[in-house]
Amino acid sequence: MEWLRKYTFPVESSYKDLDAAAYRYPLLVKRFLSNGTTTATYFGSLHLQPNKLLVDTIIALGQRAVVGKVRFAAQDERRGTTRDSERPSIHRQSSPHGGMP
Numbered sequence: 001m002e003w004l005r006k007y008t009f010p011v012e013s014s015y016k017d018l019d020a021a022a023y024r025y026p027l028l029v030k031r032f033l034s035n036g037t038t039t040a041t042y043f044g045s046l047h048l049q050p051n052k053l054l055v056d057t058i059i060a061l062g063q064r065a066v067v068g069k070v071r072f073a074a075q076d077e078r079r080g081t082t083r084d085s086e087r088p089s090i091h092r093q094s095s096p097h098g099g100m101p
Contacts, residue, residue, distance in 0.1 A: 015045040018053060025057040032063065039064040 015021045032040055042058075044051040044067045051067055058065045 012045060015050040016047050018049060021045070021050040021053050025054050026061065029057055029061045029063055033061060037063075041065065042067045044069060 015024075040063060042054060042065055044054050046069065051069070055065075055067055058067070
């Protein structure tokens with residue numbers, strides 16, 4: 001847990017800043033595409049709005065992907081029920097040739 005607290009949680013928390021996410025996500029998706037990764041699974045932020053931004057970025061850049069949300073039990077404010085985690089989830093699908101079906 002110490003490694004998560006020191007490295008992972010602070011970076012994950014930074015994705016609440018939509019400007020930072022809007023800068024980082026295109027870099028990430030473009031890097032995957034430039035390396036030939038046309039289909040990917042992303043484990044997005046714990047926050048809904050950045051996940052929507054990631055999905056929009058993936059669609060705009062023409063990659064096929066599934067964006068998931070990680071659930072874990074920790075002894076801090078991240079703990080919640082499965083139902084709490086499902087509530088803000090989004091479901092979007094893009095056609096193989098871009099855009100919404």
